[in-house]
């Protein structure tokens with residue numbers, strides 16, 4: 001697809017983000033660590049909606065939502081409140097969901113933010129808190145199963161929903177934006193996006209004439225770009241093909257998700273939840289979080305390019321994943337060679353991991369070991385290409401950098417023995433010494449002779465350095 | 473046979489006529505020593521009791537046994553009270569006569585052909601008919617005060633947030649409170665002392681300083697400023713009720729209280745606002761009763777939608793269905809602004825009006841009920857006239873202020889209650905005035 005095919009495209013996203021750092025559910029004290037647990041074992045009177053049980057807000061959920069709001073440059077509401085979204089569905093034990101609302105006196109926890117990406121900034125409409133429903137499960141497949149099984153372990157897990165303005169201009173931009181959000185929530189430490197189902201997105205797409213289609217429940221961020229590409233192509237194709245058949249297009253519109261969803265939105269009978277009084281959030285309370293906010297990716301990017309002087313390209317690769325950027329900074333504490341270390345991490349290591357489908361968190365090389373490799377280069381014990389070879393060998397063989405480096409260094413002729421060998425080579429080749437004095441390129445013959453005598457086991461730069469002293 | 477268990481047998485016998493109880497407890501020994509040791513108590517069946525069936529007077533919960541105690545029930549047990557059983561009420565507390573119960577009507581001990589009021593009619597009848605020393609009720613729009621008035625006992629609706637709602641099966645949760653019911657003001661004050669305890673499991677519960685209400689019953693009332701709103705004696709008020717209540721107010725004036733007639737214009741909108749808010753909340757609160765996890769289950773259906781429909785169709789009574797339908801309507805898009813939002817606006821106007829009155833006055837006084845207890849079946853076919861009987865009580869729920877009903881006289885051998893309202897968390901004033909009324913009204917409640 002040509003880039004101008006996205007002219008006039010406006011994309012908005014709704015991102016559901018589980019607050020995975022919390023220990024308990026949003027409105028009760030049940031454990032929120034539900035993954036892999038036997039069905040219906042993390043339940044209480046509140047999250048199963050027993051008559052007379054009442055929800056009490058988990059303060060950590062509020063803290064996490066405020067932190068995410070601040071990180072996305074939102075205004076935190078001082079008088080945020082909860083609403084009920086009413087609908088009958090078996091995954092919802094109360095047959096309503098506790099959520100937030102932007103109308104009828106509703107106030108989401110955070111509003112009016114912006115997120116910068118390298119493809120343009122995206123305004124955040126609001127961030128709202130809500131509870132996850134339970135999970136429906138089918139024996140075999142949904143069509144053949146005679147029973148629906150319900151697991152309420154997930155019911156009541158804390159979520160924030162991040163709603164954007166339709167500022168996203170292409171599917172690629174959407175992907176870039178999602179990566180940025182992911183990196184931000186991970187930096188704050190409130191959402192581990194690697195956990196299955198911890199981040200989900202809905203998208204809405206409209207083309208220049210204002211038609212809007214929603215794509216619901218896209219299961220992973222990787223699929224968002226693909227789904228958007230498909231939807232935009234489909235819309236444009238239909239438009240082009242049916243210019244004379246406007247009515248046909250209208251018919252199609254009637255069955256698109258958008259209309260149905262719109263009707264649903266109005267049918268949810270939102271109203272303020274009387275069990276949860278509005279949250280009085282003081283500016284002082286918000287300030288505490290503002291001050292304790294960790295360095296966010298865009299700030300880190302600036303520091304990497306301005307202070308550490310990395311190239312923008314390398315810096316972006318590093319900050320995209322908090323673990324990677326943290327690892328890089330850890331190596332610097334052992335050996336301050338940012339250029340070498342950032343290059344190894346961003347290209348050699350990440351390239352290897354991507355090719356082999358390994359997560360960075362599973363990287364077997366400790367930051368200290370990688371730093372020691374860099375130090376050997378700084379100390380001229382080995383050269384760049386030898387170091388890189390050791391790194392790649394360590395990655396593929398699993399042998400530690402320490403062991404590889406040791407055998408490499410053990411193999412080298414010691415620095416103490418080098419002057420004697422060089423003296424012998426020079427006395428065997430007196431003419432070459434004279435040539436080298438006149439022609440700087442001629443030194444390579446002498447270096448070559450030394451390497452030949454030592455069978456390549458001499459440190460190249462050390463040899464060069466020593467011969468150069470003889471030329472003066 | 474111990475004295476208590478022979479007494480229990482007598483109560484069960486009497487209950488055959490009154491039908492104050494839906495379920496009796498197994499009368500387990502309460503070894504805790506406390507303020508309520510030796511006292512027997514009936515608990516409204518909207519309040520959860522661990523291991524003891526809690527039906528809300530509904531077929532929906534006919535076999536529901538809660539796995540936990542409401543906070544107030546734990547407090548009663550700690551104070552040594554003996555729980556006799558679960559008191560009848562209107563289904564899910566929706567009614568003013570206790571005629572809307574899946575377990576039959578409760579009869580008024582003063583006249584068996586008349587209603588005990590509602591929705592906490594079983595609780596009131598149990599106390600009035602000597603089937604319990606004390607009772608707990610719940611009051612969403614008058615459900616404690618109405619039956620207290622009709623049965624000639626004392627009933628108090630606390631300030632919203634004074635008593636934990638944890639374990640109270642919700643009808644209109646922004647309006648309701650659990651409250652004490654007793655023969656006299658002292659016992660009512662004592663029971664309130666025991667149940668007003670901060671509970672962090674109810675986010676609307678307020679952590680206030682504990683007050684020993686029983687120690688303020690004899691405080692001096694001279695120079696206390698009492699407002700009497702004209703609106704509480706509007707059309708539909710039985711002249712016999714008006715006369716008795718006004719007599720009592722005159723006696724308070726002779727005791728030194730400063731009485732002044734006032735107007736609260738907004739009160740005329742209170743009934744409409746109350747019913748819209750209560751029904752809207754109810755439509756959502758009662759959504760959880762789908763028969764899937766607990767409650768009536770009608771058997772296999774073709775899908776969950778049909779299952780929910782069947783369970784709810786069979787489980788809920790007519791009045792509950794009516795209120796769910798009306799509440800669903802009021803919250804529906806297109807009607808929400810006109811009904812729910814407007815009702816909330818009225819609510820805040822009423823709340824403000826009351827606030828202004830309490831800047832000048834200590835209490836507001838009027839009748840609890842506009843009429844004497846009516847006959848069984850009299851209003852059953854006319855829901856509007858049934859709703860109208862809440863006209864004097866609902867404003868306290870809308871404003872969240874405390875209110876008490878104290879017997880102040882009889883007409884045709886039927887009891888009449890006087891209602892007192894005060895500012896938020898000023899229950900002390902209500903009980904103080906109530907106690908004074910007991911001294912000056914010229915009769916005792918046996």
Ligand SMILES: [Zn+2]
Nearest residue numbers: 028030044047
């Ligand atoms: Zn729970």
